[in-house]
Amino acid sequence: MASSLAFPCLQLNFQSPTNSASTRRFVLRPICASVSEKSSSSSSSSQSSVSAQPAADLPIKKIPGDYGLPFVGPIKDRQDYFYNQGREEFFKSRIQKYQSTVFRVNMPPGPLITNKSQVVALLDGKSFQVLFDVSKVEKKDVFTGTYMPSLDLTGGYRILSYLDPSEPKHDKLKRVMFFLLKSGIKSVIPEFHSSYSQFFETLESKLADKGKANFNEANDQAAFNFLARALYGANPADTQLGTDGPKLVQKWVLFQLSPILLLGLPKFIEDPLFHSFRLPPFLVKKDYQRLYDFFYHSSAHVLDEAERLGVSRDEACHNLLFATCFNSFGGMKLFFPNMIKWLGRAGAKLHNQLAQEIRSAVRTNGGNITMSALEQMPLMKSVVYEAFRIDPPVPLQTPKIFEKAAEFVPDRFVGEQGEKLLQHVLWSNGPETENPTVGNKQCAGKDFVMLASRLLVVEFFLRYDSFEIEVATSPLGPAITMTSLKRASF
Numbered sequence: 001m002a003s004s005l006a007f008p009c010l011q012l013n014f015q016s017p018t019n020s021a022s023t024r025r026f027v028l029r030p031i032c033a034s035v036s037e038k039s040s041s042s043s044s045s046s047q048s049s050v051s052a053q054p055a056a057d058l059p060i061k062k063i064p065g066d067y068g069l070p071f072v073g074p075i076k077d078r079q080d081y082f083y084n085q086g087r088e089e090f091f092k093s094r095i096q097k098y099q100s101t102v103f104r105v106n107m108p109p110g111p112l113i114t115n116k117s118q119v120v121a122l123l124d125g126k127s128f129q130v131l132f133d134v135s136k137v138e139k140k141d142v143f144t145g146t147y148m149p150s151l152d153l154t155g156g157y158r159i160l161s162y163l164d165p166s167e168p169k170h171d172k173l174k175r176v177m178f179f180l181l182k183s184g185i186k187s188v189i190p191e192f193h194s195s196y197s198q199f200f201e202t203l204e205s206k207l208a209d210k211g212k213a214n215f216n217e218a219n220d221q222a223a224f225n226f227l228a229r230a231l232y233g234a235n236p237a238d239t240q241l242g243t244d245g246p247k248l249v250q251k252w253v254l255f256q257l258s259p260i261l262l263l264g265l266p267k268f269i270e271d272p273l274f275h276s277f278r279l280p281p282f283l284v285k286k287d288y289q290r291l292y293d294f295f296y297h298s299s300a301h302v303l304d305e306a307e308r309l310g311v312s313r314d315e316a317c318h319n320l321l322f323a324t325c326f327n328s329f330g331g332m333k334l335f336f337p338n339m340i341k342w343l344g345r346a347g348a349k350l351h352n353q354l355a356q357e358i359r360s361a362v363r364t365n366g367g368n369i370t371m372s373a374l375e376q377m378p379l380m381k382s383v384v385y386e387a388f389r390i391d392p393p394v395p396l397q398t399p400k401i402f403e404k405a406a407e408f409v410p411d412r413f414v415g416e417q418g419e420k421l422l423q424h425v426l427w428s429n430g431p432e433t434e435n436p437t438v439g440n441k442q443c444a445g446k447d448f449v450m451l452a453s454r455l456l457v458v459e460f461f462l463r464y465d466s467f468e469i470e471v472a473t474s475p476l477g478p479a480i481t482m483t484s485l486k487r488a489s490f
């Protein structure tokens with residue numbers, strides 16, 4: 001969804017801390033940013049933690065940066081972010097200018113959508129972790145960053161992702177999510193197999209027909225079907241939804257994220273229209289209702305549980321829709337093409353190593369993909385972690401933590417030393433070594449996503465020896481075209 005910001009985790013880069021009067025947002029207690037000359041060790045096993053109290057031997061510095069004049073400053077930063085510099089350069093040039101990875105800046109969209117643009121960017125692995133401490137950072141209404149989409153897009157409710165753990169509803173709704181995921185867990189492996197077998201067949205027939213195949217389009221359909229079948233036991237094709245699910249979701253998500261997306265339209269149309277005004281929710285109401293009806297009719301067992309926990313069926317259903325379509329589908333829609341991009345670029349040698357490892361583990365498990373078979377695939381697990389590391393919500397992580405940080409290193413997380421690095425893999429809004437709870441804001445679907453991502457690699461290399469791709473960019477992340485798929489020869 002975002003070449004500019006990666007949903008579903010956009011807000012992570014841009015929390016606004018501090019007790020500054022002009023910075024009105026989010027933080028309960030002040031964070032003192034201190035800039036150390038000492039580098040953190042590259043593979044340190046000590047916990048990276050950020051304390052509200054600075055270490056006694058470090059100098060306290062004022063957070064650098066400048067918000068500029070009201071109204072003008074936020075628009076200037078927005079222009080730099082989207083058009084004059086682009087996201088990478090926007091942050092890099094300011095890191096250079098301020099000689100600090102922590103600085104004040106305005107984040108899009110700004111006026112006329114919101115007057116709360118002022119944030120403190122935390123762009124290194126250490127300061128960033130303060131955002132996981134719910135005692136220091138309030139996460140109320142910050143899921144999409146500095147603005148909040150209209151509640152008309154979510155049935156009038158503030159959805160779980162927008163709730164701070166201090167709000168009683170957060171606890172209840174997160175329990176509903178855990179219940180949903182638990183009740184679907186047994187179906188994940190078989191439903192992934194069935195949805196993604198269909199996906200491979202589509203790719204193969206397109207390749208045979210036209211010599212190339214659009215990965216993203218087929219992945220959208222497979223991901224939506226997989227989620228509906230695994231989590232709700234419902235096959236969209238057998239309902240009024242048919243194959244429209246992905247298209248409806250995409251439009252609905254666009255209505256929520258248009259203020260912070262680079263859609264690729266001419267700047268003089270895109271900026272005044274999409275970054276300065278919200279798209280009117282009534283234009284997507286009918287589409288949303290179709291999705292709602294599908295989820296309402298497929299989720300009786302989860303809605304029963306929600307009622308038992310004191311959440312109305314209606315509110316629970318809007319939350320299920322959001323978790324499935326925005327968090328989960330949105331995540332898979334972005335992450336799977338990303339992972340295939342890195343694997344594709346890594347080339348045939350890695351493909352062969354993965355195929356050997358995966359097929360041998362499946363063979364020793366009686367020819368079945370099981371949880372224990374997955375555990376016997378260290379290289380497969382590592383490439384998935386590596387893909388999550390290299391395209392995470394923190395695009396500018398310091399190389400002080402990871403050696404060769406800009407490179408895709410397939411076996412980075414293999415072995416004891418490799419596993420120690422997992423504490424620095426943060427895609428889920430928390431360390432990979434920690435778990436989502438009702439008291440934190442870590443992704444409820446962390447294990448589910450990891451399992452699904454592993455299954456994609458496993459299914460891929462059970463079926464194919466190797467593959468080739470072309471990569472282009474789109475407003476929705478990498479656009480992958482498959483140019484060859486080499487069927488398994490051993």
Ligand code: HEM
Pocket residue numbers: 008009011012139143160161162163174177181323324327328329330331332335393427428429440441442443444445446448449
């Ligand atoms: C590749 C896929 C996914 C990615 C990258 C991802 C990422 C994230 C991130 C970064 C957050 C933190 C948001 C915040 O700070 O408030 C989050 C929250 C959340 N995610 Fe995921 N997610 C993915 C898939 C899923 C799936 C499959 C589910 C299934 C239910 C899910 C459910 C949630 C929920 C309910 C929250 C809100 C948690 C809370 O408020 O405590 N996500 N996700």
